Amino acid sequence: MPTLRLDLAYDGAGFKGYAAQSDASIRTIQGELEAALTTLLGSPHETAVAGRTDSGVHARGQVVSLRIDEEVDVGRLQRSLNGILGPEISVMAVSSVDDDFHARFSALWRKYRYTLSVGPAPDPLGRGHQWHVGPGLDTSAMEETAAHFAGEQDFGAFCRSVEGRTNVRRVEEAAWENDGPLLHFWIRANAFCHQMVRSLVGLSYDVGRGFTPVGSVAEIMASRDRGRVVTVAPPHGLVLWEVGY
Amino acid sequence: MPTLRLDLAYDGAGFKGYAAQSDASIRTIQGELEAALTTLLGSPHETAVAGRTDSGVHARGQVVSLRIDEEVDVGRLQRSLNGILGPEISVMAVSSVDDDFHARFSALWRKYRYTLSVGPAPDPLGRGHQWHVGPGLDTSAMEETAAHFAGEQDFGAFCRSVEGRTNVRRVEEAAWENDGPLLHFWIRANAFCHQMVRSLVGLSYDVGRGFTPVGSVAEIMASRDRGRVVTVAPPHGLVLWEVGY
Numbered sequence: 071m072p073t074l075r076l077d078l079a080y081d082g083a084g085f086k087g088y089a090a091q092s093d094a095s096i097r098t099i100q101g102e103l104e105a106a107l108t109t110l111l112g113s114p115h116e117t118a119v120a121g122r123t124d125s126g127v128h129a130r131g132q133v134v135s136l137r138i139d140e141e142v143d144v145g146r147l148q149r150s151l152n153g154i155l156g157p158e159i160s161v162m163a164v165s166s167v168d169d170d171f172h173a174r175f176s177a178l179w180r181k182y183r184y185t186l187s188v189g190p191a192p193d194p195l196g197r198g199h200q201w202h203v204g205p206g207l208d209t210s211a212m213e214e215t216a217a218h219f220a221g222e223q224d225f226g227a228f229c230r231s232v233e234g235r236t237n238v239r240r241v242e243e244a245a246w247e248n249d250g251p252l253l254h255f256w257i258r259a260n261a262f263c264h265q266m267v268r269s270l271v272g273l274s275y276d277v278g279r280g281f282t283p284v285g286s287v288a289e290i291m292a293s294r295d296r297g298r299v300v301t302v303a304p305p306h307g308l309v310l311w312e313v314g315y
Numbered sequence: 316m317p318t319l320r321l322d323l324a325y326d327g328a329g330f331k332g333y334a335a336q337s338d339a340s341i342r343t344i345q346g347e348l349e350a351a352l353t354t355l356l357g358s359p360h361e362t363a364v365a366g367r368t369d370s371g372v373h374a375r376g377q378v379v380s381l382r383i384d385e386e387v388d389v390g391r392l393q394r395s396l397n398g399i400l401g402p403e404i405s406v407m408a409v410s411s412v413d414d415d416f417h418a419r420f421s422a423l424w425r426k427y428r429y430t431l432s433v434g435p436a437p438d439p440l441g442r443g444h445q446w447h448v449g450p451g452l453d454t455s456a457m458e459e460t461a462a463h464f465a466g467e468q469d470f471g472a473f474c475r476s477v478e479g480r481t482n483v484r485r486v487e488e489a490a491w492e493n494d495g496p497l498l499h500f501w502i503r504a505n506a507f508c509h510q511m512v513r514s515l516v517g518l519s520y521d522v523g524r525g526f527t528p529v530g531s532v533a534e535i536m537a538s539r540d541r542g543r544v545v546t547v548a549p550p551h552g553l554v555l556w557e558v559g560y
Contacts, residue, residue, distance in 0.1 A: 081439035128440055152436050160436035191397050191405035194326035195373055195444050195554070309440070 071137045073171050074144070076151075077163040078103070078132040083198055083306065084158055087125040088132070099123075099159060103134065106154040110147060111138060118173040120313040121180050124265065126305030128199055131181075131312040135173035141166070171315075179242060179314040181258040184271045184307050189251030200252065201307035207278035209253065212246055215277045218287045219244040219257070219270055226294030228270055229263035237263050237294070244270070256311075265302055272301030316382045318416050319389070321396075322408040323348070323377040328443055328551065329403055332370040333377070344368075344404060348379065351399040355392060356383060363418040365558040366425050369510065371550030373444055376426075376557040380418035386411070416560075424487060424559040426503040429516045429552050434496030445497065446552035452523035454498065457491055460522045463532045464489040464502070464515055471539030473515055474508035482508050482539070489515075501556075512553055517546030 080099055090100040100117065108114045120133040148164040155161065170176070185200045187193060192202035222240040229237045243258040255271055273290065276282040281300070282290075290298045325344055335345040345362065353359045365378040393409040400406065415421070430445045432438060437447035467485040474482045488503040500516055518535065521527040526545070527535075535543045 079436070079439050081442075130438075130440070148435070156439075157437055157442045158439050160439050162434065162436055189407065190393070191324070191407055192402055193375075194324050194403050194405050195375075197326075197402045198443075199440050 071139065071169065072141050073167050073169050074136055074138055074142075074147075075163075075165050075167045075171060075173065076103075076134040076136075076161055077165075078134060078159060079130050079162055080128060080132070080159040081198065082123060082126050082128040085125065087127070088119060088121070088123045088129075099129075099132075102155060102159060103151075106151055107136070109154065110150050111142070118175075120173045120177045121262075121310045123308075123310050124268075124305055127308045127310065128306075129310040132310050133173045133177070133313045133315075135167070135171055137169075173313075176315050177261075177313050179258050179260055180262060180310065181243070181256065181312040181314070182262070182267045183309045183311045184255040184257075184267060184303060185309075186253040186255070186271075186275070186307065187251060188253055193251065196252075199306060199309065201304055203275060203279075207253070207275070208280065209246060209248070209278065211284040212253075212274045212278040214284050215274045215287050216244045216246055216255070218291060223291065224294055225263060225266055225291075227290055227296055227299055228266045228273070229296065230265050231296070232264070235263075239263065239266070246274075258314075267308060268303040268305065269296075269299050271303040271307070273299050275303060276301050316384065316414065317386050318412050318414050319381055319383055319387075319392075320408075320410050320412045320416060320418065321348075321379040321381075321406055323379060323404060324375050324407055325373060325377065325404040326443065327368060327371050327373045330370065332372070333364060333366070333368045333374075344374075344377075347400060347404060348396075351396055352381070354399065355395050356387070363420075365418045365422045366507075366555045368553075368555050369513075369550055372553045372555065373551075374555040377555050378418045378422070378558045378560075380412070380416055382414075418558075421560050422506075422558050424503050424505055425507060425555065426488070426501065426557045426559070427507070427512045428554045428556045429500040429502075429512060429548060430554075431498040431500070431516075431520070431552065432496060433498055438496065441497075444551060444554065446549055448520060448524075452498070452520070453525065454491060454493070454523065456529040457498075457519045457523040459529050460519045460532050461489045461491055461500070463536060468536065469539055470508060470511055470536075472535055472541055472544055473511045473518070474541065475510050476541070477509070480508075484508065484511070491519075503559075510547060513548040513550065514541075514544050516548040516552070518544050520548060521546050 144164040187200040187202040226237040247254040389409040432445040432447040471482040
């Protein structure tokens with residue numbers, strides 16, 4: 071059975087997240103994608119995904135895999151999918167991959183970008199994918215905060231916990247980038263728990279605006295108490311940027 | 316009489332251009348701005364503008380000026396305007412300027428950016444301000460085309476002409492910039508005639524896709540015949556970037 075890899079970008083604004091819901095009238099990326107695949111391949115196919123993004127979260131480099139019954143023309147499948155799914159969802163590539171490739175289990179890391187807009191007013195053309203917080207943030211305190219996030223740690227203070235599952239994750243990169251009126255938070259980890267990036271950004275923002283002292287970040291992390299993280303950044307500033315295999 | 320300068324950014328998608336129309340039910344940037352100023356200043360004020368952008372065209376650095384009867388708190392006026400006009404229109408700055416400042420007549424140059432998306436599928440987050448044309452353009456032929464645009468010339472082949480008005484403009488910069496899956500066309504001139512940038516981009520695109528030979532560009536320009544330029548690029552890829560004083 072041939073295996074296909076799909077590379078997706080999407081504007082999450084109009085979707086209740088990636089994962090299909092039991093109520094098929096709820097619009098999701100997976101729901102739209104699998105319906106299109108059913109139309110084009112002639113029967114339903116199960117798909118695997120690298121990152122199950124939340125409602126309103128965007129993607130530039132989402133990866134999906136599926137097994138199919140027989141070889142297909144990948145270029146033609148890509149064009150047909152884009153004809154059905156565009157313009158909110160774009161299939162940037164379709165490729166035939168090794169049978170042992172699995173979008174979720176083969177992934178070595180995921181990289182996300184969160185963007186704050188720190189100018190005097192939001193950029194009208196960026197407002198759909200930037201959280202406008204205005205000027206005056208203490209960016210050096212935010213960089214100091216980000217340094218605490220690196221390494222293999224229990225991120226319980228930043229996760230909507232699931233009973234019996236670990237919140238230990240290995241963060242390989244966490245840094246702020248200045249880009250004119252924008253501040254990008256880049257984070258790469260082996261995996262993320264639910265709402266982790268938005269909670270890390272929320273705490274960083276609270277430090278940047280002087281609400282939370284940077285000196286308390288280590289202690290908040292060690293507490294593993296989600297009640298200590300007051301702010302969860304809104305979803306529209308977040309983009310699943312890239313997945314490494 | 317104090318004079319104010321307003322620096323505006325806007326998403327042109329929801330507007331029938333900058334200029335107010337006699338039918339006030341037609342939504343324009345100027346109409347929205349002047350209505351907000353009337354509300355905040357207590358009476359109607361005439362405004363001048365650097366670039367009267369067309370329907371669907373965006374701005375990052377539009378400039379407007381107006382005379383007011385008495386000094387105002389510029390920071391407060393900016394916040395109040397943004398409260399009324401956001402999020403499609405953002406007032407990035409309000410400042411008191413010399414009485415002889417006029418947004419249109421004092422401007423030395425205008426700079427526009429037009430963005431083509433040349434990846435296999437459009438970027439869902441950029442689709443509102445990029446013209447997706449796909450891969451395969453001959454960018455060196457497009458750069459050669461842009462070189463023809465520089466200098467003081469009659470741009471009659473690229474302008475929706477107005478009887479009795481000259482189409483001579485001085486282009487100070489015209490170049491393509493490669494930016495991953497995007498191609499930006501930057502153009503700076505003392506002034507532009509109607510649809511000039513979109514027509515220059517249209518011709519460049521026709522050259523890039525092999526429809527128009529690059530060798531005929533000089534002759535098309537010299538013809539001053541608008542019928543020779545087949546393609547006018549759609550408005551949503553265009554941004555009024557900056558105005559120089």
